Amino acid sequence: MSRRLRVVQWTTGKTGSAAVRGMVGHPVLDLVGCYAYSPDKVGRDVGELCGIDPIGITSTDDIDALLALQPDCVSYMAYRPNFDHLERILESGVNVVSTMYMMAGFGYGEQATHRLRDACLRGGSSLYASGIYPGHAPMVALAASAMCSRVERLSVLESLDISGYANEQMFRAQGFDLDPDDPAAREACEASCGSFKDQIPVLANALGLRLDGVGFRVEFATANQDTDLGYMTVKKGRIAGFKGTVSGDKDGRSLIECSFVWKLGEDMTPNWPVTHGYVIELDGVPGVRVRLEPQGDHLDGTVTTAMPAVNAIPLVCAAPPGIVNLMDLPLVRAAGQFRP
Structure with a gap:
């Protein structure tokens, strides 16, 4: 400059x-x-x-x-x-x-x-x-795609226990602590994934792919007992975790995926494992996997979210x-x- x-x-x-x-x-x-x-x-x-x-x-x-x-x-x-x-x-x-x-x-x-x-x-x-996701993690995925002579599917997964973030307003807006049978739960989760829906066509355009549409699917995990997080309580039987995917679809196949596992703690059913970071996978020739994870015990999501914008x-x-x-x-x- x-x-x-x-x-x-x-x-x-x-x-x-x-x-x-x-x-x-x-x-x-x-x-x-x-x-x-x-x-x-x-x-x-x-x-x-x-x-x-x-x-x-x-x-x-x-x-x-x-x-x-x-x-x-x-x-x-x-x-x-x-x-x-x-x-x-x-x-x-x-x-x-x-x-x-x-x-x-x-x-x-x-x-x-x-x-x-x-x-x-x-x-x-x-x-x-x-941000980190969407934003920088998909950018890493595109960089990794340069190694491939053929790409059959691209997936970016964010897999985190987010209970340390202490943001009740955001978590309730996403649908945490709702009854899993409440139709509002899926609606809230899907609404919170609007940024992923906007990321899908960016990735598709970058890879020269024309999609038929964007899909969404989600599963819920429920708390095994009342869970007091200090800033909010998730009641027994209510939603304590999400596992879902926003997908870019072509000819009935999911070709580009922004996936997530978000959990508030560990005491839930099912208790999906988390990678505490990001996993990027490209199925193709050759198949490629990239992991973005902390070198220590904790990936500071506030820093990794802010700095891709600041830089x-x-x-x-x-x-x-x-x-x-x-x-x-x-x-x-x-x-x-x-x-x-």
Whole structure:
């Protein structure tokens, strides 16, 4: 880069805090401001909000003040998108990276997607959505496919015990602690997989594959007893785990799969094993398997979710206006991040 890039962080939840920590001391990025969703965070030092030493930047809910800082990019990691805010940011000429992958497709509806795209075109800005999954893990799958002379099926599996994440609002929205016979359970789980549904056509397009449609299937595991997680309780007989797949289908076959095993603890039936990471498989010639897993005991999902978006900021700022995906950018990598 010929100059350093100015970045505003949008909210400091778990993932947003990881993004802030990843930007402090970054070789290319300068964090210049931060949007606070919660009134009790306004006026507080961003470093303290994110679990590090003070960094001399205070959070605010004044959007005009943040845009007046003339940022090159906003790192947008709100719990739910505010399309009025996003439209205002993009049409002002500020690029956006986000871990909300559904903004890269039609997960929030065609009207929302067209609204964001048009704001990009008016402002000459770019919008990019990523994360670990969807986002970076499928990018690794595409890189692995270069070794194959024939690909018959591509599968990416996220397999995790997510009970340590402590996010009751998200878990209940996914359908945890519902009765497995409740029709709302499948609906909630499928709705939470909207980002996978948007990822499937990206992968298909990258591999030159025309699909007939996108399918969804899921199984439930139920708690063997009342399970108190500290932040929520899953009652006996209620949903404590999901095992499912969003598939890209062709001629009655599942060719591209975004699969998941999500569990809140271990005391459930059936008790599926978890790999505590990601398994990428390509059936073909040759068959290839890639594992993304922690070197220690724990894969910090907040860091692995935030950094694929943060590390993409220089590339997104150089991208043409519009909504861009992983095929529109050079390989996202930790450029300049070697710090022996």
